[in-house]
Amino acid sequence: xxxxxxxxxxxxxxxxxxxxxxxxxGIPTLIANYIPEGISVxxxxxxxxxxxxxxxxxxxxxxxxxxxxxxxxTAMSGASIFDSATSFAMIRGQHIQLTVLGAMEVAQNGxxxxxKIPGKLVKGMGGAMDLVASADNxxxxxxxxxRKGKSKLLKRCSLPLTGVGCVKKIVTNMAVLDIVEGGFxxxxxxxxxxxxxxxxxxEGHLIVEGDIPEMTF
Amino acid sequence: xxxxxxxxxxxxxxxxxxxxxxxxxGIPTLIANYIPEGISVxxxxxxxxxxxxxxxxxxxxxxxxxxxxxxxxTAMSGASIFDSATSFAMIRGQHIQLTVLGAMEVAQNGxxxxxKIPGKLVKGMGGAMDLVASADNxxxxxxxxxRKGKSKLLKRCSLPLTGVGCVKKIVTNMAVLDIVEGGFxxxxxxxxxxxxxxxxxxEGHLIVEGDIPEMTF
Amino acid sequence: xxxxxxxxxxxxQGIQDDMTLMLGGFGLCGIPENAITALVETGxxxxxxxSNNAGVDDFGLGLxxxxxxxKKMVSSYVGENAEFERQMLSGELEVDLIPQGxxxxxxxxxxxxxxxFFTPAGYGTEIAEGKEVRMxxxxxxxxxxxxxxxxxxVKAWKGDRMGNLVFKGTARNFNPxxxxxxxxxxxxxxxxxxxxxxxxxxxxxxxxxxxxIFQGExxxxxxxxxxxxxxxx
Amino acid sequence: xxxxxxxxxxxxQGIQDDMTLMLGGFGLCGIPENAITALVETGxxxxxxxSNNAGVDDFGLGLxxxxxxxKKMVSSYVGENAEFERQMLSGELEVDLIPQGxxxxxxxxxxxxxxxFFTPAGYGTEIAEGKEVRMxxxxxxxxxxxxxxxxxxVKAWKGDRMGNLVFKGTARNFNPxxxxxxxxxxxxxxxxxxxxxxxxxxxxxxxxxxxxIFQGExxxxxxxxxxxxxxxx
Numbered sequence: 098x099x100x101x102x103x104x105x106x107x108x109x110x111x112x113x114x115x116x117x118x119x120x121x122x123g124i125p126t127l128i129a130n131y132i133p134e135g136i137s138v139x140x141x142x143x144x145x146x147x148x149x150x151x152x153x154x155x156x157x158x159x160x161x162x163x164x165x166x167x168x169x170x171t172a173m174s175g176a177s178i179f180d181s182a183t184s185f186a187m188i189r190g191q192h193i194q195l196t197v198l199g200a201m202e203v204a205q206n207g208x209x210x211x212x213k214i215p216g217k218l219v220k221g222m223g224g225a226m227d228l229v230a231s232a233d234n235x236x237x238x239x240x241x242x243x244r245k246g247k248s249k250l251l252k253r254c255s256l257p258l259t260g261v262g263c264v265k266k267i268v269t270n271m272a273v274l275d276i277v278e279g280g281f282x283x284x285x286x287x288x289x290x291x292x293x294x295x296x297x298x299x300e301g302h303l304i305v306e307g308d309i310p311e312m313t314f
Numbered sequence: 315x316x317x318x319x320x321x322x323x324x325x326x327x328x329x330x331x332x333x334x335x336x337x338x339x340g341i342p343t344l345i346a347n348y349i350p351e352g353i354s355v356x357x358x359x360x361x362x363x364x365x366x367x368x369x370x371x372x373x374x375x376x377x378x379x380x381x382x383x384x385x386x387x388t389a390m391s392g393a394s395i396f397d398s399a400t401s402f403a404m405i406r407g408q409h410i411q412l413t414v415l416g417a418m419e420v421a422q423n424g425x426x427x428x429x430k431i432p433g434k435l436v437k438g439m440g441g442a443m444d445l446v447a448s449a450d451n452x453x454x455x456x457x458x459x460x461r462k463g464k465s466k467l468l469k470r471c472s473l474p475l476t477g478v479g480c481v482k483k484i485v486t487n488m489a490v491l492d493i494v495e496g497g498f499x500x501x502x503x504x505x506x507x508x509x510x511x512x513x514x515x516x517e518g519h520l521i522v523e524g525d526i527p528e529m530t531f
Numbered sequence: 532x533x534x535x536x537x538x539x540x541x542x543x544q545g546i547q548d549d550m551t552l553m554l555g556g557f558g559l560c561g562i563p564e565n566a567i568t569a570l571v572e573t574g575x576x577x578x579x580x581x582s583n584n585a586g587v588d589d590f591g592l593g594l595x596x597x598x599x600x601x602k603k604m605v606s607s608y609v610g611e612n613a614e615f616e617r618q619m620l621s622g623e624l625e626v627d628l629i630p631q632g633x634x635x636x637x638x639x640x641x642x643x644x645x646x647x648f649f650t651p652a653g654y655g656t657e658i659a660e661g662k663e664v665r666m667x668x669x670x671x672x673x674x675x676x677x678x679x680x681x682x683x684x685v686k687a688w689k690g691d692r693m694g695n696l697v698f699k700g701t702a703r704n705f706n707p708x709x710x711x712x713x714x715x716x717x718x719x720x721x722x723x724x725x726x727x728x729x730x731x732x733x734x735x736x737x738x739x740x741x742x743x744i745f746q747g748e749x750x751x752x753x754x755x756x757x758x759x760x761x762x763x764x
Numbered sequence: 765x766x767x768x769x770x771x772x773x774x775x776x777q778g779i780q781d782d783m784t785l786m787l788g789g790f791g792l793c794g795i796p797e798n799a800i801t802a803l804v805e806t807g808x809x810x811x812x813x814x815s816n817n818a819g820v821d822d823f824g825l826g827l828x829x830x831x832x833x834x835k836k837m838v839s840s841y842v843g844e845n846a847e848f849e850r851q852m853l854s855g856e857l858e859v860d861l862i863p864q865g866x867x868x869x870x871x872x873x874x875x876x877x878x879x880x881f882f883t884p885a886g887y888g889t890e891i892a893e894g895k896e897v898r899m900x901x902x903x904x905x906x907x908x909x910x911x912x913x914x915x916x917x918v919k920a921w922k923g924d925r926m927g928n929l930v931f932k933g934t935a936r937n938f939n940p941x942x943x944x945x946x947x948x949x950x951x952x953x954x955x956x957x958x959x960x961x962x963x964x965x966x967x968x969x970x971x972x973x974x975x976x977i978f979q980g981e982x983x984x985x986x987x988x989x990x991x992x993x994x995x996x997x
Binding site for chain 1: 557558559560561583606607608609610611616619620626628630631632633634635636638639650651652653654655656657658688698699700701702703704705706707708735752753754755756757758759760761762
């Protein structure tokens, strides 16, 4: 089973040179630590910056420079700043090549639920609904099962949706899966995880064709 | 009868301190020369400047600083520059307090035609349709009759419309008129012009109530 | 043209019970601190506040929530505030959650005289309930309406008496679009400068969108999530 | 990230017959002079050009008109060009006239993923024919569609290899909104600068909207209506 950092590291392999990337809060944020060598990408934060850099050194924080998670950040050379409408013009207008975010549930048709649990306090969707409805290329980074051991890869989402039919790829602690016509297609297994274990942990329809290689790092 | 400059001068009396004003090509442009003392207004040009100043001195022209008539201009202290979408956000969003433009015809219901003559070459409406459809306060500056002596204040426009029911006030070489329910209400006469002459030059319904004073300058 | 008012108290004159306000800022970054403090002091109540977030318990809009001056929040994310939770769960506070991009675009639309537009955000979710759906380019979109406010209150870095504003860093966020959408827009700035000091080419919000401007007395600029890395040895 | 290409010829690679182009500029102010010259040299034809104006006889888009490379113009005002008139009257050239504000907003919408929006401009005129009309706030509006282009070609003052752009004066005009709406956006600049030289706070067009950038060989920057006043004695 992968830990959070390894999930991030595996997703980082999907990055291509020159891409603009929006990373959600949680595991996706860690991806910035694993950019493959020779690849240059720019991170967008939807509160209004392109070219987001690493966290500042202690004592160098700037209250006027934060990311969408409200954390203090730095700006890379060549960064640009813009207002919220322009930021979502980039997102909605599909100028971002990759969006990575977490989820509570993903359905085999690409539906995603990650903002609301009935009966629990709702904090809001932030930019998630705009991101999932707009992006051409969405990867979900999450654990394969929830804390109770229940699968998060479902036939149909049980929670209120964030977006419909939008997820293209999922990287979990157990596997890499593509969403294809008919279900979750198993692409890679986490080191040491068997196909049987993945089948058992996947409630939705899992498509297993041919050899399924282990992930390599 | 007023000349073009006097029409501009009369319209300038309508300006109020602090207003943002968009002036069309022709007579409206001349208004900038007659701003009453003690009044400060800002001129917007829809190609993307607020705080447009006078023409530059000979030899000081800047190819990167023009107005919507493509003339070289200057920028006042406190001016701002913006793109075309933001410029029309100001116009459409009714942030401009006064729009003055010329017309070929105005109808007694406030319709205006100023962009197209069937059978003649059409150059385009430029920003006129956005301006007339959006502005709360539109004054038309024009001659009362055309070159053939035909009235330009009509029951109904005969030319293709630029906008419907939008003109509020007209200042011609003969009169100041408000558009009210039922027709053109005569407000002022040009010096030496009689009510009878105005009636004769107005094809649309002219409302004459009480004493009609002469314009004062 | 001189839009300068003496202070926050004077700037917020005319804000009355049950009005709708827009307030710039993302989290605590770029919020109009001084105007919020002045609003708390007036005791004005029944406010509808359009703001991406709702502050924290003891700062930003949290200060208005503490005094129960807000009737309704229109936001995309409101998660950092215990008093907010209490009022929402008890039904004292109405909350209208809007996808962040739709919120930003609806404010811009309100300022730009665009009464409604289509967006894909929220299609197929509860956000789309009751909204018109239409296909464009083979993809479903929903119709969203413009937002405007009786007063918009924004915070900029620098400004001049014409109302021209310049923002700094990600403190820009919702401020420029909300400045466009207020019937009356109040701008508080860290520094008032003379007209002409701001380069016309680098003004973010042209003065036409601002009716009142003042220099804030002080700025705490509190950081919500101080996150740092250590210098490597 | 390096989007710099050697010159105009390299920048316009891939522009083919019958494509749709957006070209920034207002009159002759802020037009991509070098890219236009390169387009003339390729002989590409059947172009649909979305541009507020159509240049003059011997400059700007007039050069493409002379060579009959343009099939259709989408503009708000096209009045300064005898060759244009001739082609339009003879039916060789199709012309789609659009209110200037709707043109600007339709480009922005195309870039911002807004497929359609309502505007009051053109209601009750022939522009509204065949378009949906709807009342908002007691006022009729028409539904306008987003515009996009195979290539957008813009001209900026300065730019860097990330594609970040800064414009000067009213040469900004349509350039930023068209930069957003091109599937591929080409920017020509008067000066290429190193990343970091442009203040992130004052960038007009973030690099994400630009795919190729080059420094133009020379800029004539012709003035269409030189208008001056005399110094008083």
